[in-house]
Amino acid sequence: MENEDVKLSSDFVSSFMNAFNEELPFNPFDLGVKVFGSPEKYYSALRKTAIEVARLKTEKELKREDRYGIMLLKALDELNNSINLLENKLEDVKEIKESEITKEMEEEIRRLKALRRELEGEIERVMEKIAPNLSAILGGAIAARLLEKAGSLEKLSMLPASTIQIVGAEKSLYKAMARMKKGKPAKIPKHGVIFQHPFIRTLPKKKRGKMARFMAAKLAIAARIDYFTGELREELVSEVRRKYEELSRS
Amino acid sequence: MKAKERVKESKKILHNVYLIEKGEKRILATKSKYGSHYGEKRFGEFREWIPTRSKLAAMLLKGYRVDIKPNWKVLYLGAASGTTVSHLADIVEKGIIYAVEYSAKPFTKLIELAEERRNIIPLLEDASKPERYSGIVEKVDFIYQDIAQRNQVEIFLDNIRMFLKEGGEGLIMVKARSIDSTAEPSEVFEAVLRRLSKQVKVVAHDSLEPYHRDHIFVHVRLE
Numbered sequence: 001m002e003n004e005d006v007k008l009s010s011d012f013v014s015s016f017m018n019a020f021n022e023e024l025p026f027n028p029f030d031l032g033v034k035v036f037g038s039p040e041k042y043y044s045a046l047r048k049t050a051i052e053v054a055r056l057k058t059e060k061e062l063k064r065e066d067r068y069g070i071m072l073l074k075a076l077d078e079l080n081n082s083i084n085l086l087e088n089k090l091e092d093v094k095e096i097k098e099s100e101i102t103k104e105m106e107e108e109i110r111r112l113k114a115l116r117r118e119l120e121g122e123i124e125r126v127m128e129k130i131a132p133n134l135s136a137i138l139g140g141a142i143a144a145r146l147l148e149k150a151g152s153l154e155k156l157s158m159l160p161a162s163t164i165q166i167v168g169a170e171k172s173l174y175k176a177m178a179r180m181k182k183g184k185p186a187k188i189p190k191h192g193v194i195f196q197h198p199f200i201r202t203l204p205k206k207k208r209g210k211m212a213r214f215m216a217a218k219l220a221i222a223a224r225i226d227y228f229t230g231e232l233r234e235e236l237v238s239e240v241r242r243k244y245e246e247l248s249r250s
Numbered sequence: 251m252k253a254k255e256r257v258k259e260s261k262k263i264l265h266n267v268y269l270i271e272k273g274e275k276r277i278l279a280t281k282s283k284y285g286s287h288y289g290e291k292r293f294g295e296f297r298e299w300i301p302t303r304s305k306l307a308a309m310l311l312k313g314y315r316v317d318i319k320p321n322w323k324v325l326y327l328g329a330a331s332g333t334t335v336s337h338l339a340d341i342v343e344k345g346i347i348y349a350v351e352y353s354a355k356p357f358t359k360l361i362e363l364a365e366e367r368r369n370i371i372p373l374l375e376d377a378s379k380p381e382r383y384s385g386i387v388e389k390v391d392f393i394y395q396d397i398a399q400r401n402q403v404e405i406f407l408d409n410i411r412m413f414l415k416e417g418g419e420g421l422i423m424v425k426a427r428s429i430d431s432t433a434e435p436s437e438v439f440e441a442v443l444r445r446l447s448k449q450v451k452v453v454a455h456d457s458l459e460p461y462h463r464d465h466i467f468v469h470v471r472l473e
């Protein structure tokens with residue numbers, strides 16, 4: 001008896017999860033009421049199942065979503081390498097002789113570039129979903145790079161603003177520290193990954209440090225909100241924009 | 251409760267929705283049996299409905315009404331953690347809300363809300379793929395959408411086509427920057443209105459300032 005119950009409910013869960021239909025010729029509600037006997041019973045079953053399915057799906061998603069973003073970015077990097085390499089080789093070959101095979105190589109490169117566009121689009125979409133605040137401030141591509149360098153959204157959310165500011169500039173930081181140890185003059189890098197952002201890049205040199213510091217402080221908050229609640233806070237983005245406008249005017 | 255904070259007067263503006271004079275302030279609130287969901291205050295039988303957190307609250311505070319009925323069936327797109335859904339659930343207490351959200355993290359809090367209430371069906375789905383939930387969502391009286399996506403208008407229209415009853419109402423909260431981050435908001439809004447009126451009747455629209463910058467609501471009807 002108990003077994004049957006379990007079976008019925010798990011069947012219901014799986015049919016719920018597979019309810020991918022084109023537009024239905026009937027209203028699910030009408031069918032549901034027929035099957036369950038009354039609207040109350042139908043809604044009660046539907047709600048229970050929806051909650052069960054929702055729990056299963058969120059658990060699965062939460063475990064893998066930042067990994068997915070990071071892996072996509074790594075794949076994109078590899079793809080970029082391949083495209084560059086192929087393009088260089090193709091040039092070399094063409095210099096000697098154009099042939100059927102060089103045309104095929106060109107075709108292949110075009111395909112890889114189309115794939116690259118798709119990957120970039122998917123990265124934007126994924127980032128907007130898993131880190132809406134970081135994405136709104138940085139754009140999906142830079143946000144993904146920051147996430148990749150940090151290793152996970154959890155780790156990123158624990159970084160202080162001063163570290164976020166130079167994530168991606170570790171190499172030059174180590175170099176600078178090595179120089180200083182030897183008593184030589186050195187410049188501490190002011191910005192890492194986030195330096196790619198137009199709000200920093202387009203400012204005059206002497207204002208970039210200020211902007212990077214401000215942005216990093218907001219990013220530290222953004223990373224925490226993204227990690228803990230995942231909800232967009234519009235005011236964070238507008239504060240960064242306002243700071244940029246202020247700095248680019250003055 | 252301090253004397254100056256006592257409720258002076260309350261005015262019902264929709265089923266279970268009240269404008270309350272409290273001390274010097276005018277507060278929007280829903281009559282609710284339930285506890286606080288997102289840090290909003292409870293007082294007496296009311297839950298405060300905060301306009302900076304909910305665009306629907308902002309619209310109501312600006313004086314515009316969509317006459318949401320207690321038995322309405324609602325499709326809500328972009329439910330996030332359920333801030334607005336929680337108040338809407340107070341309003342449609344005899345109806346049902348299909349709440350769609352595609353991001354898992356805020357959704358976990360929406361699941362908690364659905365467990366507490368009886369009239370919320372949480373769906374972790376992408377609103378741009380309505381065919382993925384068309385076996386579950388029925389024809390509804392009202393579609394509400396608040397998603398900051400470039401193609402939000404198409405998403406809205408697709409869902410209207412699939413799920414809105416004839417004569418049903420729709421409300422979309424549009425954020426200019428999410429559609430085009432460089433264009434003038436007013437131009438973006440004009441394009442949105444033009445696109446919408448090809449498919450549905452635009453009943454009204456207005457800005458949500460000062461509560462939400464560069465946002466408008468558009469109320470539509472399927473005729």
Ligand SMILES: C[S@@+](CC[C@H](N)C(=O)[O-])C[C@H]1O[C@@H](n2cnc3c(N)ncnc32)[C@H](O)[C@@H]1O
Binds near residue numbers: 304327332350
């Ligand atoms: C501004 S928030 C909504 C706030 C909510 N309406 C409230 O007032 O409580 C926008 C939400 O839409 C979600 N969203 C964006 N695109 C979506 C899509 N294609 N399908 C489902 N949800 C989406 C985001 O994840 C985000 O949680």
